Amino acid sequence: MNIKNLILIASLVLSPTIFAAGSASAFDKYKSGGAANFSASNGEKLWQRQVHSAKDNKMRSCSSCHTDNLTQMGKHHRTGKPIKPMAPSANSARFTKVKKIEKWFKRNCKWTWGRECTAQEKGDILTYLINYK
Amino acid sequence: MNRKIILGAVITTLLASSGVAMSDDDDDDHDGRKRGLFSRFFSKAGVTPVNNQPYIDECGSCHFAFQPGLLPARSWKKLMGGLDDHFGENAEFDSADAQKILNYLVAGAADTSSAHRSQSINNSIPRNSAPLRISETRYFLRKHDEIPPRYVTGNPKVGSFSNCEKCHTEAAKGSFSEHGVHIPGVGRWD
16 A cells, blocks of 8 residues: 555544544444444434424424534524534534533433433434534 | 823823723713723723633523623522523533532622622612523613613514623623614614
């Protein structure tokens, strides 16, 4: 193998390592909770899943705040505060810390679906998000 | 002319200007245009600005990072005890982090802060009540009683009285003076 190939491979491997560090430990956690075979397409379906909320009698989904285009800014549904893009391709700060990933899953699953997400759901959604182009 | 006289004159001027400046952020600041030349250097924040990164990260990611001096300690304790239903939102996080943030909020709360606007807010809240909304305190209501709803709740660029920074352009610095007010789509207020 020549040097050029080595550099190419190294850059391909290293470029996603920053967000991978956070998401890798998240995936490990979900697997230890019995989840497996994470699927981006299942994650996409979950992302778009509409759930009725009795609190405001409206349908809620992840896209209520984050929109369906994950490379674009979202907006907090109530305060209007801008939310940075979810896709790591548009926002390299995403998914760098497992603690942060878990915090937002907890908050947002409870708000959106009225319950916490399962390990399988979180793994599927995370797979969808980190692979979003 | 004697040097001492010049120095005395300079000091007198500075003191006079600062005296006007101190009233900058005061309760009735309609006469803002009479501000002294040095007011910018002497003006102080009405509430102490936020200086705690975990608080900015955890709370400021969804809404304006309201300064601790905008509510008394008993309000912050009540609010932080109900994050699972935070004005209809789920805002729960790690309990160790939540405790640190509560400590920060309590340390700078309106009932202990020496900032003048904090004291005014605190004085307007009955001792037996612990409001969760700054916008429901008597002080806040009195300060905003001339603002027509169409400028705020009916204004898509503002939306709510809780979006302080939409009109108070220096809110993040702890200044809520009328001089810093610019209502989107309406203009300056002072």
